[in-house]
Amino acid sequence: MHHAVMDRLSMQSTFLHHLDARTKLIVAMIFTVFVISLPQTSISFLLVCASGPFAMLAFSRVPLKLASLQILCLSPFVAVFALSMIFYDTTPVKPAFGPLEFRATAGVLRCIVILVKFAITMTTLIVLSATTRFSDILAALTWLRLPRILVMQIALLHRYIFIIIDRTCNVLRARRGRKFRNLGIKYELKTAAGMLGNIAAFSTDTACRVSMAMAARGFTGSIEPLIKPKFAGNDLLFAVCFAIYIAVLFVIKGIV
Amino acid sequence: MHMPNELLSVPVAAGCFAVAAAGVGLVCKAAEKNISQEKIPLMGILGAFIFAAQMVNFPLPFPPGASGHLTGAVFLAIVLGPAAAAVVMTSVVIVQCLIFQDGGLLALGGNIINLAIIPAFVGCAVYRFIAPKPGEKARLYIAAMIASAIAMVAAAAMLSIETGLSGVLAVPFSHFLAAICGIHLVIGIIEGVITAALLVYLRKMRPDVIDGYGQAHPGSKRMFFATAIAAVLITAACLSLLASDKPDGLEYTIGADGETIIENPSPAAASADNLHDKLAPMPDYSRPGMADNDKVSNGWTSFAAVTGSIITMLAVWACSRLIRRKEPSQCTTQ
Structure with missing residues (x-):
């Protein structure tokens, strides 16, 4: 699925x-x-x-x-x-x-x-x-008086889940294409750490770009939901x- | 470790919701104070990273066919600090529940406590207590492993307590606690290994990502002790509610079938017992003068457990102050 x-x-x-x-x-x-x-x-x-x-x-x-x-x-x-x-x-x-x-x-x-x-x-x-729709859930959570930072966090999380997961799927496909057997715990761990490190570095780079883009659009530390329930x-x-x-x-x- | 609805009773779930709401309110306030505006997207995207990281499995040597993956709370706590990590993990748990149906709607409060608040604070406190200096790879591995293992076991113990209080267990509580904590100790060690490997990789390849984080700082020891005290008090209060009103092993052995195994007719022993009864502020973990059948009331047992813990900690602190060697002063007088 x-x-x-x-x-x-x-x-x-x-x-x-x-x-x-x-x-x-x-x-x-x-x-x-x-x-x-x-x-x-x-x-x-x-x-x-x-x-x-x-x-x-x-x-x-x-x-x-x-x-x-x-x-x-x-x-x-x-x-x-x-x-x-x-x-x-x-x-x-x-x-x-x-x-x-x-x-x-x-x-x-x-x-x-x-x-x-x-x-x-x-x-x-x-x-x-x-x-x-997720935007409706966010509006409902705002109405439920959830802290502003948490609603913003959930919105950003949902926005980027699919991007990061797609990237991870690419990395996993690359590992599958290059590995044909279990390589032992030490090597497997090293590979997994490398992959995770790579994805973490990609995530922080994306965060930097997003932060700059948000600042350029006048982000003041809060997001107002467009939908009023x-x-x-x-x-x-x-x-x-x-x-x-x-x-x-x-x-x-x-x-x- | 996401709890489904079936593991909690409605009153316990409501209690967990209340505690989680208060906890989330406090950590959000702390995060808003400590996190700059530029870090907000980083928090969101690292939350998405945690989702993605859970897809990267690696095979384990035992049991055959098993694999492990990063859970992420301790990693986030090391990188972002405990309050921001708790906010990120809370958002992850909410999205997992509402979008991916992982964890029940009724158990959301319990899951926030177990998977977000406890691992972030306990893991960060333990890691910072034994935090490595730059370049100390072995200590970093040990710190991450111990922090992850303790955080995982603490979360698993809280899950067991919540389930035990709900009264849904057919299994004896002690068996359930031992099984859950045992499994999560192994998972925690694996989590620690992968967290440490990830930190080592990032420190080598992209030091800017974790630069300035994960080091010991002036508040570390204070935070560690505050977390330890809170953990002891919560555990004492909650476990005492599950305490059996049956006699303990020794009492049972002495009084089994009304047959007295040990008899001490000495008047000195009897007078010592009388004196003890008179002086003890809470005999048999209850109020003095309570009727025998009222003695094991949950409220009084909890009160006794918490009071006992506080007194013991104060006594230990006083002893440590007494036996501590006086360090020579670093200040010089002109």
Whole structure:
């Protein structure tokens, strides 16, 4: 997957893309808190909760394959944590699904719950980032009163990530083209240090050029976001729909 | 080491958010004071460099197939100073969470504490404490390695504490702490080697990039001790909350199954015990006169741990003052 793919997805035009970044950020946060605070045993209810982010994923035209790959790439740490539950909690339990009954341990159930919760919250985050332009996120962060220097830092970081990563990809390609086997830790370390040093020197040179260019354009130490975030009717409608969805989930939780 | 949402409970995540917000506010204020306008683009681009540097892997001798890469907090702290490094790492963690979905939204506060604030300050304090003079390559390697290892282990310990407080562990806390700290000690040493190699390369090829940074300076020792004291206090307060209310190994051995293994009928021992009970300001880590079932309250255990740490540090400081040799004065009187 190319590193700029999420950036390209956020440039689309759907109902979700036109919403205010603050509305999406707050909704994502409330939904994450709701999912995480669910008990460790309610797998069936978690699957009901997954319907919301899945619908948003479909509406926002994010390819399902890309979202699944993204979740799989990020899951090793969670997978290790979840799998450890199987070995430490061996209390026997007998879960039932309709007419089917299974024999399992509480650890297995907890492991599945953790993985499902991870998938749901990650899907929420994927929808948020794939439907929100970075400039809108910056405007929302400014509205959230984040320190000026931090917002500026995030803006510059995002602006140059792709340039430096492209440069690094070139350096890595050059190493691959010249190296056909493992050369031993000492030589590998020396090569890696050389490559990193080269990229660090390139980064500082770029920083010098950018600094001069910014000074020439009258940079006074602060960047004002051009976009002023604005709540609209669509945001209100989305917030009301989300509130109804959460209320329905609470009702289902009582039944399940 | 990015924590997903599942490792934290909602109250602990909220607490981490509050602490991270306060920490980020303070480091931003410090960075604005210390960093000139021209350095702002450098901070942004070095943040992007950290992203890119994480792509440069190199194979490790063990375990087979494993590879390492630079994490960057200690390198940034050496090059930019701890406050600016913490700001850069905070921005990296926020972008990783919001754009690349690395680390949960709910765990963002915890991740900022573990990956930005702790490594930047602990790493910088340790590095500056043993900072090499120009040309001392071996000492530079040792300083970078120790700083990276300690910073990594400190961050891993904080992660374990946050997870332990959340109550999501099925594994005993001590096992989890040992496993996480052990793994991160190895990662920290590898991080240290690559950080040192990078510093040596830059010092040789582009000394202007790191010129004037990474050297010991007048505030280094003060900063080291301030960081060490803060680390001790936080660890004591947090770990005491996880302390077991069961008897410790010795107490358990003595009182197992109501069978007394050691018996000392001497009246001297009994009167010493009575005197100790009367004089001890916080018997059994609680307020004097507390009922037995109230004794192990988390608040009092934390208070006892922090007070104990402060008293111990004051005692050590007083002892060191007493045993320190008086240096002859460098001033001459005319």
